[in-house]
Amino acid sequence: MSRRDFVVAGSAALGGLLFSGCSKTPLPPTYGNLLRMADDLTYVAHRALLPGQSLVREYSHKDISSFPATGTFDPGVPGSPGYSEAYRGLQRNRFVDWRLSIEGSVERPGSYSLADLKRFPSRTQITRHTCEEGWTAIGEWTGVPLSRVLIAAGMRPTARCVCFYTFDDWADSIDILDALHPQTLLAYGMNDRDLPTAHGAPVRLRVERQMGYKSLKYLQRIVVKDVFDDCGKKGNIQTGWAWYTGI
Ligand SMILES: Nc1nc2c(c(=O)[nH]1)N[C@H]1C(S)=C(S)[C@@H](COP(=O)(O)O)O[C@H]1N2
Numbered sequence: 001m002s003r004r005d006f007v008v009a010g011s012a013a014l015g016g017l018l019f020s021g022c023s024k025t026p027l028p029p030t031y032g033n034l035l036r037m038a039d040d041l042t043y044v045a046h047r048a049l050l051p052g053q054s055l056v057r058e059y060s061h062k063d064i065s066s067f068p069a070t071g072t073f074d075p076g077v078p079g080s081p082g083y084s085e086a087y088r089g090l091q092r093n094r095f096v097d098w099r100l101s102i103e104g105s106v107e108r109p110g111s112y113s114l115a116d117l118k119r120f121p122s123r124t125q126i127t128r129h130t131c132e133e134g135w136t137a138i139g140e141w142t143g144v145p146l147s148r149v150l151i152a153a154g155m156r157p158t159a160r161c162v163c164f165y166t167f168d169d170w171a172d173s174i175d176i177l178d179a180l181h182p183q184t185l186l187a188y189g190m191n192d193r194d195l196p197t198a199h200g201a202p203v204r205l206r207v208e209r210q211m212g213y214k215s216l217k218y219l220q221r222i223v224v225k226d227v228f229d230d231c232g233k234k235g236n237i238q239t240g241w242a243w244y245t246g247i
């Protein structure tokens with residue numbers, strides 16, 4: 001498809017959504033602000049043109065590259081930006097007491113230890129990470145598909161959005177299509193080892209069809225919502241970033 005066709009199809013899809021108000025694709029969640037039109041166009045075009053669960057390319061071991069750890073400081077070190085006393089305690093005890101809580105629109109809210117997550121069937125994938133700063137890197141990720149955990153927690157059919165909160169005080173959300181995507185992982189392994197601190201230990205999110213900053217590190221809490229939630233002050237919209245960064 002040429003770029004022009006793509007843009008035309010995307011605009012048609014966006015127009016269709018905004019003006020018909022009825023489609024299988026959810027309404028672009030950030031629509032309503034003129035400056036958000038590009039974000040919405042990407043969202044709707046991506047959703048309209050890609051088959052729902054199409055996979056991103058997976059690479060082989062020989063393609064694995066060095067992987068910078070960016071935008072982050074060890075949240076277990078006092079004085080570092082994003083320092084968390086709770087994280088420090090968990091880190092000292094090698095995360096045996098770490099638990100990921102899952103709340104909101106689920107039948108069985110609760111929390112999962114690292115051992116619990118490792119008991120689910122795992123997935124390993126070698127994918128390319130694209131940072132908004134302009135670099136890319138290829139790494140291997142092992143973890144449990146988020147869909148498995150959401151299903152185990154009894155995610156309700158009314159759910160529309162999944163919010164994530166981290167120890168270093170980041171928050172972000174993804175829609176249900178990305179949440180249930182087979183390559184969306186709660187990753188606890190990187191390049192065949194435990195996930196290193198710098199890359200988000202003990203568990204990070206991998207959202208492979210979006211830019212790197214959606215793949216939150218140092219996960220603490222997941223909240224399933226029936227309505228779109230951009231995570232308010234800490235979310236991308238209020239911090240000035242695109243909420244949807246499909247690639
Ligand atoms: N909790 C948290 N998640 C985060 C970040 C962060 O600083 N804190 N940085 C983001 C950005 S901008 C990128 S590019 C990737 C970097 O992942 P890496 O450190 O494994 O390279 O993590 C993303 N997730």
Ligand SMILES: [Mo]
Pocket residue numbers: 070071130131132133212213
């Ligand atoms: Mo990034």
